[in-house]
Amino acid sequence: MTVTKQPPPAIAQPRPSSSATEPGRxxxxxxxxxxxxxxxxxxxxxxxxxxxxxxxxxxxxxxxxARNEVVASxxxxxxxxxxxQNYVDIWNDPQFRQALLVTFVGALxxxxxxxxxxxxxxxxxxxxxxxxxxxIWVVTLITMFIPMMAILLTSYIVVTRLGMLNTMAVLVVPxxxxxxxxFFIRQFYLGIPGSLEEAAVVDGASRWQIFTKxxxxxxxxxxxxxxITSFLAFWNSYVWPILTITEPDSALTQIxxxxxxxxxxxxxxxxxxxxxxxxxxxxxxxxxxxxQRYIISGIRISxxx
Amino acid sequence: xxxxxxxxxxxxxxxxxDNKVAFLMLAPALILLSIFVIWPLVYAWIVSFYNWxxxxxxxxxxxxxxxxVLSDPKFRASIVRVLFFSVIVxxxxxxxxxxxxxxxxxxxxxxxxxxxxxxxxxxxxxxxIASIVFVLVYEFRVGLLNWVLGFFGVANIPWLGRADTxxxxxxxxxxxxxxxxxxxxxxxxxxxxxxxxxxAAEIDGANWWQRTIGLTIPLMKxxxxxxxxxxxxxxxQQFELPLIxxxxxxxxxxxxxxxxxxxxxxxxxxxGYSLAAALLLFLVLGALSAVIFRLVNSEKSGx
Numbered sequence: 001m002t003v004t005k006q007p008p009p010a011i012a013q014p015r016p017s018s019s020a021t022e023p024g025r026x027x028x029x030x031x032x033x034x035x036x037x038x039x040x041x042x043x044x045x046x047x048x049x050x051x052x053x054x055x056x057x058x059x060x061x062x063x064x065x066a067r068n069e070v071v072a073s074x075x076x077x078x079x080x081x082x083x084x085q086n087y088v089d090i091w092n093d094p095q096f097r098q099a100l101l102v103t104f105v106g107a108l109x110x111x112x113x114x115x116x117x118x119x120x121x122x123x124x125x126x127x128x129x130x131x132x133x134x135x136i137w138v139v140t141l142i143t144m145f146i147p148m149m150a151i152l153l154t155s156y157i158v159v160t161r162l163g164m165l166n167t168m169a170v171l172v173v174p175x176x177x178x179x180x181x182x183f184f185i186r187q188f189y190l191g192i193p194g195s196l197e198e199a200a201v202v203d204g205a206s207r208w209q210i211f212t213k214x215x216x217x218x219x220x221x222x223x224x225x226x227x228i229t230s231f232l233a234f235w236n237s238y239v240w241p242i243l244t245i246t247e248p249d250s251a252l253t254q255i256x257x258x259x260x261x262x263x264x265x266x267x268x269x270x271x272x273x274x275x276x277x278x279x280x281x282x283x284x285x286x287x288x289x290x291x292q293r294y295i296i297s298g299i300r301i302s303x304x305x
Numbered sequence: 306x307x308x309x310x311x312x313x314x315x316x317x318x319x320x321x322x323d324n325k326v327a328f329l330m331l332a333p334a335l336i337l338l339s340i341f342v343i344w345p346l347v348y349a350w351i352v353s354f355y356n357w358x359x360x361x362x363x364x365x366x367x368x369x370x371x372x373x374v375l376s377d378p379k380f381r382a383s384i385v386r387v388l389f390f391s392v393i394v395x396x397x398x399x400x401x402x403x404x405x406x407x408x409x410x411x412x413x414x415x416x417x418x419x420x421x422x423x424x425x426x427x428x429x430x431x432x433x434i435a436s437i438v439f440v441l442v443y444e445f446r447v448g449l450l451n452w453v454l455g456f457f458g459v460a461n462i463p464w465l466g467r468a469d470t471x472x473x474x475x476x477x478x479x480x481x482x483x484x485x486x487x488x489x490x491x492x493x494x495x496x497x498x499x500x501x502x503x504x505a506a507e508i509d510g511a512n513w514w515q516r517t518i519g520l521t522i523p524l525m526k527x528x529x530x531x532x533x534x535x536x537x538x539x540x541x542q543q544f545e546l547p548l549i550x551x552x553x554x555x556x557x558x559x560x561x562x563x564x565x566x567x568x569x570x571x572x573x574x575x576x577g578y579s580l581a582a583a584l585l586l587f588l589v590l591g592a593l594s595a596v597i598f599r600l601v602n603s604e605k606s607g608x
Contacts, residue, residue, distance in 0.1 A: 041408060041411055041412055044404070044408055045408060045412060045416060045420055048405060048408070048420055048423065048424060049419065049420065049423045051481070052423045052424050052426060052427055052481075052484075052485075053423055053426065055427075055435075055438045055439070055442065055481070056426065056427070056430070056438070058438070058442075058449065059434075059437075059438050062441075070441070070447075075447045075448070075449065075451075075452035116333070117333045117334045117337065118334060120330040120331070120333065120334065121330065121331050121333075121334035121335070123330060124326075124327045124330045124331045128323040128326065128327040128330075129323050129327075130323050130324045130327035130328065130331075131324060133327075136331070136335070139343075140334075140335075140338065143338055143342045143343065145591060145594055145595075146342065146346060146587065146591075147538075147542055147583075147586060147587050147590050147591075148542065149542065149544075149563045149566055149567070149583045149586065149587075150346060150349060150583045150584060150586070150587035151341075151342060151345040151346050151349065152567075152583075153349065153566075153570050153576065153579055153580055153583065154344075154345035154346070154348045154349040154352065154580070155341055155342075155345040157345075157348070157576075158340065158341065158344065158345055158348070159341075173337065173341075174337070174340075174341035175341070176337055177333075177334045177337040177338045177341075177342070179338075182334065206326070207323065207326045208326060208330075211330070232429055235431070236429075236430070236431035236432070236433075237431075238431065238432060238433050238545060238549075239545060239548075239567075243571075256431050256433040256434075259433050259434065259437065260433050260549060263437055263549075270441065273437060274437070274438075274441075277434045277437050277438070280431075280434060281430055281431075281434050284429045284430070284431075285426060285429060285430075287429075288422075288425070288426065288429045289422065292421075292422050292425070295425075296421055296422075296425065296489060299486065299489045299490060299493065
């Protein structure tokens with residue numbers, strides 16, 4: 001992150017350490033006492049971690065089983081023999097690799113488009129004065145509360161009429177604007193002190209220059225959150241792709257679509273399916289782990305205050 | 306708003322200065338929103354009054370589509386079903402999230418981070434993958450759940466294959482996926498409660514339970530209410546899990562309203578019915594959000 005001198009904008013700024021408690025708080029308050037409490041805390045912690053991660057660990061481990069061992073009776077947690085075969089086989093399926101690739105490219109495009117579109121709008125709402133500002137702002141916010149199903153069907157009709165079915169554009173473009181992301185970035189921009197721009201205004205910088213030269217370089221923390229969130233949403237989406245990518249064996253088949261089709265068509269090859277699911281889950285888990293500090297502190301304000 | 310504090314003259318001059326650049330910067334977002342969100346919503350309302358088809362001339366039928374939906378026992382049953390589902394999912398999720406937040410606050414920083422990261426990982430997983438895993442967990446012969454229950458002498462149960470268990474079976478993956486976000490928001494709320502309150506309570510000798518009932522919950526009322534409402538709004542719209550795991554079955558026992566709408570649309574192309582049903586839900590969910598947010602806000606400003 002570029003070093004800036006002004007106080008951190010109140011939001012989405014990852015705290016220096018990812019500690020759960022604010023610095024200075026912990027020592028002042030005695031923790032609940034007694035060895036009993038300690039045991040309960042550790043048991044509860046273990047239960048949470050186990051419940052959250054066990055299904056995924058099981059998925060990954062079962063990928064190492066022989067092809068039909070997964071559904072072999074009686075149940076066994078670990079494979080009889082550890083085999084790479086499923087992972088190799090699914091990776092060697094050209095359709096699987098194509099689905100991973102096309103979803104990855106789509107997710108990158110989607111995240112990029114979402115950052116461009118939403119950050120420009122956010123800047124306008126945060127810093128510019130223009131006609132009908134309040135009306136446009138309220139209408140934008142209202143779109144946040146429209147349930148997906150209320151517009152899913154007619155959106156499908158719209159993109160059909162626009163001839164967008166079975167194109168990359170239909171996956172990337174319609175969802176790129178997000179009122180939530182505009183709101184989120186705007187909050188961040190409102191926290192940037194006006195004194196930073198004043199010098200630039202005196203020097204005769206245009207609004208656009210102020211945006212690109214001053215605001216964008218400061219945007220990294222909030223851009224990480226919005227970018228990753230968009231990437232994950234695209235990677236994980238299933239319903240919109242099955243509506244709009246309709247050609248069988250299309251080169252645009254998304255990874256979730258691929259897995260769902262695989263599951264319904266080759267139901268007995270569970271080892272392969274779980275290996276494929278593991279490979280499809282790995283990138284998003286890795287992405288989250290790398291940026292978890294940003295994302296977790298981003299959640300602090302995506303809620304209400 | 307800044308404008309109200311300035312003199313009108315200045316405001317106008319400033320507005321004129323910014324209008325061009327502002328609308329250029331807003332244009333991409335507003336155009337996309339108009340085409341892919343606002344117009345589809347308006348269009349949905351229009352089409353819901355017609356007997357609409359992809360291939361034929363549509364005819365105006367007034368409120369007929371809404372009447373059909375509201376008198377359809379299948380739709381009504383799906384509403385009751387999803388309410389029942391949400392009444393299980395949301396409170397369980399909130400209770401776990403609340404305990405989780407207290408746990409993270411009590412343990413050290415390192416374990417706290419591990420807990421936060423762990424609980425959020427299921428949230429970044431897709432519904433498709435969650436469904437694949439949980440279908441196997443519930444598998445009749447070789448599923449994880451039946452294996453575990455086997456130790457307690459419980460006979461194998463086809464969890465997703467029986468009408469009386471399938472709905473309950475879907476609650477677990479729904480909680481598993483939704484818990485991460487709820488827990489972290491809950492934690493943020495808990496950490497916002499000023500520590501001085503607790504110090505005072507501890508001097509008075511209040512134990513954890515008393516502090517929670519007397520202090521934490523009242524002070525976190527807004528966050529809890531917020532999570533309750535958003536939890537319900539999300540849960541009532543649930544349909545990816547039943548779509549992939551059970552496709553609404555067996556015997557419609559997991560057929561939620563959104564899944565019914567989706568199936569009607571994709572299988573029968575009964576557009577009028579689907580749209581009318583979706584818009585009815587939209588009204589209910591919108592009203593629910595609006596009322597509660599008004600409530601939360603008015604209490605906030607009343608403080």
